[in-house]
Amino acid sequence: MKKKYKVLSSYIIALLLLTSSANSQDEYIIEDNLLYSNDLITQVNFLFSNEKNNDNASLSPVYKASKGKSVNDEWIRKVVLGDINNKSERDNGYADFSTQSTNIIIGEKQEIVIHPGWTGTIYQESYCVWIDYNQDGDFEDANEQVVAVNKSKENFIKENFVVPATAKTGATRMRVSMKYTGLPSSDENFDFGEVEDYTVVITSQDLLGVKNPASEIISIYPNPSSNFINVNTNDSNIIVEIFSNSGVLLINSNENKIDISDLSKGVYTVKVILGENILYQKLTKI
Ligand SMILES: [Ca+2]
Ligand SMILES: [Ca+2]
Ligand SMILES: [Ca+2]
Numbered sequence: 001m002k003k004k005y006k007v008l009s010s011y012i013i014a015l016l017l018l019t020s021s022a023n024s025q026d027e028y029i030i031e032d033n034l035l036y037s038n039d040l041i042t043q044v045n046f047l048f049s050n051e052k053n054n055d056n057a058s059l060s061p062v063y064k065a066s067k068g069k070s071v072n073d074e075w076i077r078k079v080v081l082g083d084i085n086n087k088s089e090r091d092n093g094y095a096d097f098s099t100q101s102t103n104i105i106i107g108e109k110q111e112i113v114i115h116p117g118w119t120g121t122i123y124q125e126s127y128c129v130w131i132d133y134n135q136d137g138d139f140e141d142a143n144e145q146v147v148a149v150n151k152s153k154e155n156f157i158k159e160n161f162v163v164p165a166t167a168k169t170g171a172t173r174m175r176v177s178m179k180y181t182g183l184p185s186s187d188e189n190f191d192f193g194e195v196e197d198y199t200v201v202i203t204s205q206d207l208l209g210v211k212n213p214a215s216e217i218i219s220i221y222p223n224p225s226s227n228f229i230n231v232n233t234n235d236s237n238i239i240v241e242i243f244s245n246s247g248v249l250l251i252n253s254n255e256n257k258i259d260i261s262d263l264s265k266g267v268y269t270v271k272v273i274l275g276e277n278i279l280y281q282k283l284t285k286i
Contacts, residue, residue: 063137063173064187066195067094074125075194076178077117078156081110084198090117094195098173098222101199101230106163112147115156116178124151125193126183129159130175131200133167139175139186142166150183167202171221171232174198201232220270224284227261231272239273242283260285 068075071090078087082102088095104110116125129147130139139145146161177184180192199221218233231240233256240258242251250268251258263285272279 063132063139063175063197065094065189066175066177066184066187067092067189068179068191068193068195069093069189070192071194073119073121073192074123074178074180075117076114076176076196078113078115079176079196079198080113081174081198081200086196086198088196091194091196093193094197096197098197098199099225099228099230101171101201101221101232103201103203103232104163106165106167106169106202106204109160109162111158111160112176113156113158114176114178122153123192124153124181126150126179126181127152127157127159128177128179128184128186129161130177130186131163131167132173133164133202135168135170135172139173145186148183151181163202169202169204169219171199171201171219171223174200218272218274218279220272220281220283223281224286225260226286228257228259229270229283231256231258231270233272233274235274237274241271241273243269243271 071093075090076088076095078085079097080086082104084100084102086097086100088097112129114127114129127147127149128145130144131146132139132141133144134141143164143166147157147159149157149159175186175195175197177186177188177195178193179188179190182190184190184193184195201219201221218231220229220231223229231238236256238254238256240251240253240255241249242258242260242263244250244266250263251260260283265285268283268285270281270283272281
C-alpha cells in the first residue's frame with residue numbers, strides 16, 4: 001500500500017504542475033533554425049497537448065504497480081541485458097532500478113539473463129519481461145511482452161528477443177517479473193517473488209546513419225526524476241541548460257549526468273546544445 005500511495009501522489013503532483021503551468025511555455029520553445037528529432041517534437045507536443053486537454057492517460061511515466069508480497073523464499077538476484085548488469089538482494093518485492101539503462105537497437109536480437117535467489121528450497125519460478133515499446137505507460141500492447149518462461153528451476157534463464165520495427169525510439173521502461181509457479185501479469189501483486197523496473201534506450205539503426213546522429217538519438221532519463229538525469233548521446237561535447245517554467249536558467253552543465261536534487265518539484269525544460277543543434281525536452285522533477 002505504501003508503494004501505491006507514493007506512485008499516486010507523485011502522479012497527482014505532476015498532473016497539478018502540468019495543468020497549472022500551461023501559459024509560459026511557448027516563448028522559449030519555439031525558435032527559428034532549431035533541429036528537433038521527431039521523437040522530441042512528439043514528446044514536446046504531447047506534453048503541451050496534455051496541458052490543454054488534461055488527459056490523465058498521458059502521463060506515461062507512471063506505471064501500474066506490481067510486486068511480490070513475500071520474498072522470504074525467492075527473489076530476483078541478478079538481471080543482465082547489454083550495459084545493465086545488476087546484482088540485487090531481496091528488495092521487498094519491488095525495486096525501481098529505472099536509473100539503470102542500456103541501449104537496444106531496433107531489429108537486433110537482444111539477450112537477457114535473469115538469476116533467481118533462493119533461501120533454501122529451489123522452487124519453480126516463472127519469468128516475464130515487458131518493454132513499453134509504444135511508450136504509453138503500460139505493458140499491455142502488442143509485442144510488449146518480450147520474455148515468458150513458465151515454471152523453471154534453473155539457476156538462471158537466458159532468453160532472446162528482437163526489438164520490433166514499430167518500437168518508438170528513446171528511453172522507455174522495462175519490467176522484469178519473477179513469480180512462484182505461474183506467469184505473472186505486468187500489473188500483478190502476487191504472493192511470492194519479485195518485480196524490478198529498468199530503462200532501455202531504443203535506438204534505430206537508420207538514425208545512427210544520418211548526418212547528425214547525436215541529435216537524433218539523444219534522450220533524457222530517468223524522467224520524471226528526483227536526484228539526477230542522464231543525457232544520453234554519443235556526442236560528449238554538449239551544453240545542457242535547465243529552465244524554469246518562467247524561462248529562468250537554473251542549471252548550466254557540460255556533463256552527461258546532472259544533479260537536479262536542488263530543484264523544487266515541478267516541470268522544467270531541458271535544453272541540450274550539440275554544436276548547431278538545439279533540442280528541448282520536458283523534465284518532471286519529483
Ligand atoms: Ca532483487
Ligand atoms: Ca505500452
Ligand atoms: Ca497501451
